Amino acid sequence: MQLVNQKIFTPEIMLLFVEYYPRKIEEKLDKWIKRREAILIRGPRQSGKTTLLLHLKEKLGGSYVTLEDEDMLRAFEENPKAFASRFKGNLFLDEAQYSKGAGRSIKLIYDLFPNLKLFVTGSGSFDVKVEIGKYLVGRAIYFDLLPLDFEEFLSWKAKDLLETFRRSREMIKDFLEGKKVEVEVVFEREFRSLLGEFLTFGGFPAIVKENDEEIKKELLKNLYRTYLEKDVFFFFNIRHLEKFNAFMKYLASSIGHILEISSMSSDLKIDYKTLENYISILVNTYIIRLVSPFHKSLVTELKKAKKVYFVDIGLRNATINNFSPLENRADKGYILENFILGEIAQLRQVRYWRTTGKAEVDFVLDFKGKIVPIEVKSFGRVSKSFLSFLKAYKPDRAIIFNEREFGMKELNGTKILLLPPWFI
Secondary structure, three states, rough: OOOHHHHHHOOOHHHHOOOOOOOOHHHHHOOOOOOOOEEEEOOOOOOOHHHHHHHHHHHOOOEEEEEHHHHHHHHHHHHHHHHHOOOOOOOOOOOHHHHHHHHHHHHHHHHOOOOOOEEEEEOOOOHHHHHOOOHHHEEEEEEEEOOOOOHHHHHOOHHHHHHHHHHHHHHHHHHHHHOOOOOOOOOHHHHHHHHHHHHHHOHHHHHHHOOOHHHHHHHHHHHHHHHHHHHHHHHHHHOHHHHHHEEEEEEEEEEEOEHHHHHHHHOOOOOOHHHHHHHHHHHHHOOOEOOOEEEOOOOEEEEOOEEEOOOOOOHHHHHHHOOOOHHHHOOHHHHHHHHHHHHHHHHOOOOEEEEEOOOEEEEEEEOOOEEEEEEEOOOOOOHHHHHHHHHOOOOOEEEEEOOOOEEEEOOOOOOEEEEEEHHO
């Protein structure tokens, strides 16, 4: 005999049993909460969108509805006006990707119910299939909720180190603005350990909260399987999951490398257009990032080929089933490069530099109209490629993230800041 009606365990009730951990996105949302525009929050599966929505509901008041509920989905699609008439104040609408007509329905609700503030979430870039954007021009503001960055990770795992981290980030900003700075590396052992954990298991909230490493691994593997089965198979209607899986593993083994679609097509026996479609899916569901080349004047510079990185390194490690400690890994350099890209990509436009002669700089940052080359390496010495860039472009400032040498040096008129990777 079933004694408990499972429907009483709604997301709202479950939230009461879960401690809420703050996310930086809340600061961005604050100035839009009292405005008329609908707030659309996108991001990968399990990045914390539902938790955030429920937190906002508790904070601001209103009603929470998930379109994963078939009854609510049917009401929302068949009669949006009657659906919206049930609610007042704030309406928190979760899992909008389940409704193919979400854009049209949200527009209607927005136009007919001016006193109803809409907060909408969707897994992946749900606008690809659902086409919300074209209906909500001038009516909505978009935000991306990704897995935790390193600052958020520290705020959850080691709050006592947060102020030290923020001072280091401010120091980098001062350096790029031309101010005199001093590099002071403190609490090195703790930062190394925390960075090692972050670069092994990544920043998905449920994984960060879990302390048991074996459970972390299983959660990540399950997240990967769920992504393939629900997002790729169900949402994007990709029927050859074995090919898509092989492609994912290929990319996961190629982070920091130039994306050569022709070579992949030959190696994987998958046609070129199919691979282009796969890449588009991975970008639009926040699994990978593509970095374009920097080029300004030299005819030998690459101008089209892109480099590939994963949004979350834990999911990448799950893709290839490798959770070895960072210090024991042959791909350690690429993992650190992936990490630095993820941290700086949130703030500014990032490119990489490479010539046909294969001289290469990991990243080129545009900081207030000035170019800043960035290298990620084991040691602090200046490579020939980096020197070539300095000679060609004569930047005022440059940064080398490494694990051995910290401080300042000057070369050919360029001031170079040498930092540990956890200072980003």
